Amino acid sequence: MQNTAFAPVAASTTNATADQAVLAQSVQVTAMQATSVEHNEGVRARLKQMSNANKAWEESAYKTANEGLYSLIQSCYQLYKELTDAADINLKHKKQGLNDYLSMNGLDAYTSKPMPQKIIRCVFGERDRRRISTYNVVLRRIIAEGWAVEEVPAQIAACGGVQEMSLGRKPGTLTAKEKALQVKDAVQGIELAKVQNAQTDQFVNAEKHGETFAAVLTQNPDGSFSVNCIVDSKGAVNAALTAYYAAEAAKKAK
Secondary structure, eight states, X not given: OHHHHHHHHHHHHHHHHHHHHHHHHHHHHXXXXXXXXXXXHHHHXXXXXXXXXXXXXXXXXXXXXXXXXXXXXXXXXXXXXXXXXXXXXXXXXXXXXXXXXXHHTTOGGGTTSOHXXXXXXXXHTTSOHHHHHHHHHHHHHHHHHTOOGGGHHHHHHHXXXXXXXXXXXXXXXXXXXXHHHHHHHHHHTOOSOOXXXXXXXXXXXXXXXXXXXXXXXXXXXXXXXXXXXXXXXXXHHXXXXXXXXXXXXXXXXX
């Protein structure tokens, strides 16, 4: 009798415990989902804030710093023109002033260097050697191309800045990235073939519809091409598009 009376109670207790476990698990899953959303939105908010800060920096401190740098290089160019003006009766004394400045600042090793290098070293001091070299290349290019002094800041900006100038690119010369962008639309308008199988499905991403990928193909003896791999890399895509740009330019040159 006692066993019969207590059996339903035990079953009821077991069911209640199971329900509590399910409820607890549900609450935990909900909490985890809420936390995931919170972290996701938190990172996106931080990135947005950082992006806005970068834009503000580019329009203020960065822009002002570049303008200041271009103005300094303009001054270097102006001084170079004065120190190379054969018609100036005081030229000898001015050149001596440059060499004296070098000696007074522990830069005697530069007294025998070319004029542009001496001026750059005097103005920019003992900072990063690569940066000094960049400024020296820029000044020498300005001299070689005979820019007007008053146009120096605007001309440097038009060339893309001192780094672009130091790479030896002439005004109007396209970078590899610019070449890739110029032919991208034309290439996307061409469809040589369409390939879809289980392997290519692995690269499908709804967020990247319309974007370009790079691929390696092998020509087979029967004249067909095998797709060996697909690369999701902007660098690889730009390299392929740049090569296409060069090939098309070569065709037009014939």
